[in-house]
Amino acid sequence: MDDSLFRALADPTRRKILELLTEKDRTAGEIAEQFPIAFASVSHHLGVLKAADLVATEREGQFIRYRLNTTVFQEVVRYFMTRFGGGDQKGAENA
Amino acid sequence: MDDSLFRALADPTRRKILELLTEKDRTAGEIAEQFPIAFASVSHHLGVLKAADLVATEREGQFIRYRLNTTVFQEVVRYFMTRFGGGDQKGAENA
């Protein structure tokens, strides 16, 4: 389990970005306009998320589209389950 | 989902402490001697983990015994499952 992963998740703006990407893939601009900080600052957060492999990108003409890398989230859940027994299978369904 | 939780998990020393507590409950000193940093520094980490409600303490004479708060880990797993669909129930069993 990479250190950059947990550091990436430690910031609330980045977690919010991830939740936005849960709904649908979005361009950097679409993401940035959801936050009161500078576009360049959001771009920095996107870079952190990408370095942690939590998101992936694809160029679409002028735009760059971001999407969640769900594989990594599965690894996160496994990390907690295996080490801390943090969730039983049945209970999680109703959460 | 509290911000202090993710910040607490962001440090590798703190994650290592949590893993140590998975094996068995330990006193602050037993935890501290596992790390090459000053006891006071480990104590600081323990404070962060406690503030995030990831661990609980109980005084035992001179000692203070730390234990995992497994409830919070269940919440973490639920956070990722519900928001990111990060783990299916069957697959997690074999992880």
Place this chain on the structure above:
DNA sequence: GACATATTTAGACGATTGTATCAATATCTC
């Protein structure tokens, strides 16, 4: 009470982080 042990608190310091501004790169349209 005096002393030893266990742990935390306080204060300081260098490193990292989040944000800002400005410059640079990439693509599109004309």
Place this chain on the structure above:
DNA sequence: GAGATATTGATACAATCGTCTAAATATGTC
């Protein structure tokens, strides 16, 4: 190519963080 839009890169700076040392608090033993 020139200009517009989208995004990132570079640099700076204040705030937070991890660690340290030294002091303070709590308990146990004599």
